[in-house]
Amino acid sequence: xxxxxLTQTVLPSIQIFVGPAQVIKGQQVLxxxxxxxxxxxxxxxxxxxxxxxxxxxxxxxxxxxxxxxELETAFYNPDCSEASLKQLNKKFKSHKADFVIGVGGGKALxxxxxxxxxxxxxxxxxxxxxxxxxxxxxLSNIYTDAGAFQYDVGLSHCPNLLILDYSLVKQxxxxxxxxxxxDAIAKWxxxxxxxxxxxxxxxxxxxxxxxxxxxxxxxxxxxAIADVDSxxxxxxxxxxxxxxxxxxxxxxxxxRTVAAHAVHNGLTHLEAAHSILHGEKVAYxxxxxxxxxxxxxxxxxxxxxxxxxxxxxxxxGLPKNLADLGLSAITLQELQTAAEITCQPxxxxxxxxFDVTPDQLMAAMVSTQVPIxxxxxxxxxxx
Numbered sequence: 001x002x003x004x005x006l007t008q009t010v011l012p013s014i015q016i017f018v019g020p021a022q023v024i025k026g027q028q029v030l031x032x033x034x035x036x037x038x039x040x041x042x043x044x045x046x047x048x049x050x051x052x053x054x055x056x057x058x059x060x061x062x063x064x065x066x067x068x069x070e071l072e073t074a075f076y077n078p079d080c081s082e083a084s085l086k087q088l089n090k091k092f093k094s095h096k097a098d099f100v101i102g103v104g105g106g107k108a109l110x111x112x113x114x115x116x117x118x119x120x121x122x123x124x125x126x127x128x129x130x131x132x133x134x135x136x137x138x139l140s141n142i143y144t145d146a147g148a149f150q151y152d153v154g155l156s157h158c159p160n161l162l163i164l165d166y167s168l169v170k171q172x173x174x175x176x177x178x179x180x181x182x183d184a185i186a187k188w189x190x191x192x193x194x195x196x197x198x199x200x201x202x203x204x205x206x207x208x209x210x211x212x213x214x215x216x217x218x219x220x221x222x223x224a225i226a227d228v229d230s231x232x233x234x235x236x237x238x239x240x241x242x243x244x245x246x247x248x249x250x251x252x253x254x255x256r257t258v259a260a261h262a263v264h265n266g267l268t269h270l271e272a273a274h275s276i277l278h279g280e281k282v283a284y285x286x287x288x289x290x291x292x293x294x295x296x297x298x299x300x301x302x303x304x305x306x307x308x309x310x311x312x313x314x315x316x317g318l319p320k321n322l323a324d325l326g327l328s329a330i331t332l333q334e335l336q337t338a339a340e341i342t343c344q345p346x347x348x349x350x351x352x353x354f355d356v357t358p359d360q361l362m363a364a365m366v367s368t369q370v371p372i373x374x375x376x377x378x379x380x381x382x383x
Contacts, residue, residue, distance in 0.1 A: 052104035136245025182283025206251030266342030
């Protein structure tokens, strides 16, 4: 038989991290998840913020007694940053931990996931709000200690276990779910652009799921925000925390963030924006992306989509402009700084099917509520 070179016959592997190995969701499910948690080790390091750790401490200590676990707690501080990870690695080693439990919102979970990735150990995620899909994804975003976005890190796998306890999420401020809706709905507006003309089966599936996600949020968000005991509330939490993660898992590199998240990343470099939630900045970024499509392509579809979103944002309380974000007092120089950072060569804004300059981006950022598409050469003015 003729010898065949393996390098000629083996196709390059493509890794797709669709989702966590196990998802447990429901009311009061954390207290019932002891066996599932203990499956991953005996010496967990709990990583989170002080509030999130406090609201789960009693239940986790009970589980620890029942399952003979040796718990230790560490707080990510001041952000999901390189400095935080350095300190957490020391804590992990000193405790001789064998897995990580991440508790909290997006930055806490990103920190916990990245720590587990660095230590090559299992990770359990427990979201305490509906603000992001971080509990699902194989990705962590790194910030400076001051909260400015630096870069993202692709992880070796999605979480080993995700526990979505609705009784915990219900305790979070309403604003966090509104922000989560803003972050999740961006999946459609970004994935439908970044996927291009791909014929890949999973990419097509991801984009169509993004459309479904958008429609669920359009239909159910108002009632969900009004009543945390309604079926719509649970459906919207599932959409923001779980389904949004599914889309990224299926689509992978073909369904990446585009201008909406790029604008978020640029805004994080402004001190005045540090109190604004991730999903609030992303929601505003969607409007900026659509405005760019109007200005640069003359897209009437983008104009119609923007007007639809403006009505939706008005209904549920997402920001429609810089003033709504609390940034009406920033200077032109600060806005230019954010625009220049957003347009850096490595930025995801360049996934748009046209070139964008900082001046064009500034024009879009201050005109997210203009009623009709206008030319790129328009004067930069506030709404």
